[in-house]
Amino acid sequence: MTQKLVVIGAGMASGRMLEHLFEAGADHEVTLFNAEPRGNYNRIMLSPVLSGDKDYAGIVTHDDGWYAARGITCRFGEHVVKIDRRRKVVTGEKGEAAYDKLVIATGSAPFIIPVAGRDLPGVVSYRDLDDTNAMIGAAAKGGHAVVIGGGLLGLEAAAGLQSRGMEVTVIHLMGHLMERQLDPAAGYLLQRELERRGITVHCKGATKAILGHDRAEAVLLEDGTVYPADLVVMAVGIRPETRLAVDAGLEVARGIVVDDRMVTSDPDILAVGECVEHDGQLFGLVAPLYDQAKVAALSLRDEPAAFRPVQTATKLKVTGCDLFSAGDFAEGEGREDIVFRDPARGLYKRLVIEDDRLVGAVMYGDTADGNWFFGLIKDGTGIEAMRETLIFGPAYQGGAAADPMAAVAALPADAEICGCNGVCKGRIVEAIAGGATTLDAVRAETKASGSCGTCTGLVEQVLAVTLGDEFVMPTAKPVCGCTELTHEDVRRMIKARELKSMPAVMQELGWKTSCGCHVCRPALNFYLLADWPLGYRDDPQSRFVNERKHANIQKDGTFSVVPRMWGGLTSPRELRAIADAAEKYNVPTVKVTGGQRIDLLGVKGEDLPAIWADLNRAGLVSGHAYSKGLRTVKTCVGSDHCRFGTQDSTGLGVKLEQALWGSWTPHKVKLAVSGCPRNCAEATCKDIGIVCVDSGYQVGVGGAAGMDVKETEQLADVKTEEEAIALTIAFVQLYRENAKYLDRPYKWIAKVGLDWVKARVVDDPESRAALIERFRISQSVYQKDPWADHVQSEQARYAPLANLTLEAAE
């Protein structure tokens, strides 16, 4: 007897189920309801439709002909309003349909966050073709789009809208993008890539309201940030669409509860797809949905079948970035990581291992080996034997005894190892053959890893591959060739053993050289003056020339002179003095710097004291543009002049600069204060950046805009200027006391963790007060104008010891 089958929802799961059913020769009489006025199409391909790469016709999977050929009654565009289980009848808007078996495939509904303004025109979700067409329509008018939600869907919406010419901002509640598929490092790479393409990404952003009168105009975040928005896309997540099932009295938890055969609590009703909950689990990826479809089709034919969800891997291309994740990659006790990074190529791979089994994998940039890793995860393969080479993938497994350096060994001679200095593998191998058998030797010979140092590991691997057993991989990196100790060891012992002079350090810690070298001496000098501000005397001879001469040496041996301009403010009197000095000393180049100061370039070394004396007379002091210390506090004009300014950003900048100037730090420190979230002072890429908002001050730390580009992370939001200044000073002092020499704050924070910093600077008032007090003590010694000082007592250093040219001429 022909069975009457009613299916509610024409999505990808039910579509696949019908295919299986008819392929098996079913003689069901099928009625198919769909709320959308169309049949089944490939929803995964909505992104290319949004970006314009495909059109709707190109993504239809079942056209009218397909349904007709199978005798399916299509009731598209008709909502089902009720299921009557007693009478076994489904009621649609246009009438009833009786069933012997019913399949619910209502899918999921977008989750709309309950904020003010969510119902305004211009706010859309991103689930179906209508949403997609609405976005395409809005994008045609251009303007700003805000996408709420930095998951897969949100990012695809963002990329699509951007490719259609909109200015796009993504707001994501969590700390990094796609946190369910990616770990923070991969999320960071993805964010960097999106930002490189011009999409603004705001993580840790909680939406407070959608602003606008008769349509969406802007999105307001809890932190006070406002993003203009002609279009708002809600893509924060989905939830199973279960209303019909609930009304019908079926068992529903988060989703419609089904057994292994995809049968609900009513034996004549099945459910498949995103609306389903099986064994406490919901499903959103297509692979398990297709498995469900297969099982449901068999169940409908009374054939045995059981849905066994398997682990799934996510292999995605988000806006051109290759991503892969599989298994469980959370950190945990007993879990170990193997990580491979290639910053220059934007590659990141991380494997998570537990009990000699691979349990998770995250890859960014190169996902070619993803399936192989996924296989290892699924099969629970023991990886002990190949652990050394595991991260290089299947190409380096099997055959002869595994060579841990196979990947490096396999690199061609012209593969670039050191991007900064343009050194390829062949050159390094050549140097090694020529006798450079240590990292230092290779660095001296080729300059490889001599600049930013990120390729140090690779250089060591090339050494290991080339030399074999002769090369012993160093465990921890010593300060320099004068000692085996690391920076961290040295800092610790200077404090613990109260070593208060350079000879004391070198003697007690067993330095191998008589008086150190150009690498360790500047570091030791800083550590000593930071830890013992009152007992230790600064040693100019252990400073790099710039800090010894309080000017920046240029390639031709001349110097640059940058007077301090507090918060970037200056006056006609100061400008005149600068102009006069520039003319008097024949300064060839006068330039405005990125930190809002004026740079006089090309001053002769012997003229330095004289030009400083002239500048001093106009009240100008050293700008420390040469120091590992406080450089500049960049500001915008703030509430004094700007119509958007929320606080006196210039005034705060001046106060900060007056508090911090003269202090020596492990590396240079740059600050900025912006008067509103438009952030004209670019505060969010500074070592410390303060953004003023109506409610106070957002203090961020650890930004960077050099070799690395990184946005600041929130240290704290405070209400008053005094609190902002206190936090800033305490942070600087903590950094001075703990960081490795030449680590900018962002690198230091990455090592100790922002939480560690917050615990000492923000959460513990006593610790904060003690830091500020120690900074005050240090400033009592070091906050003085070195120019005035040198003009007064060190003039001789700048002049030649003798001039024999006259005698030679005689």
Added chain:
Amino acid sequence: MTTWIDIGALDDIPARGARVVKTAMGCVAVFRTAADEVFALSDRCPHRGGPLSEGIVHGKSVTCPLHSWVFSLETGQAQGADAGEVPTYPARVEGGRILLDATRLARRSAA
């Protein structure tokens, strides 16, 4: 023959430091080590012309301030794998005064 001329006091140069002497053929850097030895070398790094007198002095070596080449103060030879040489000049200390060989400087300058 050697004609020693007095160019200044040892204490005019900081220990582990240098001062410059102007000569007809260019600047000569006079170095004083931690052990109060004195060395005179041309004040020009053969790599990119950096002023060696501004470098950090360690042991009997100096590191050029521009690109960190290291030179022996005794021989003027570049250390490590860098290849290069800085002209050196006789220098000595006598009674707290620094003496340079004027003929060497003059002969070179005349050449």
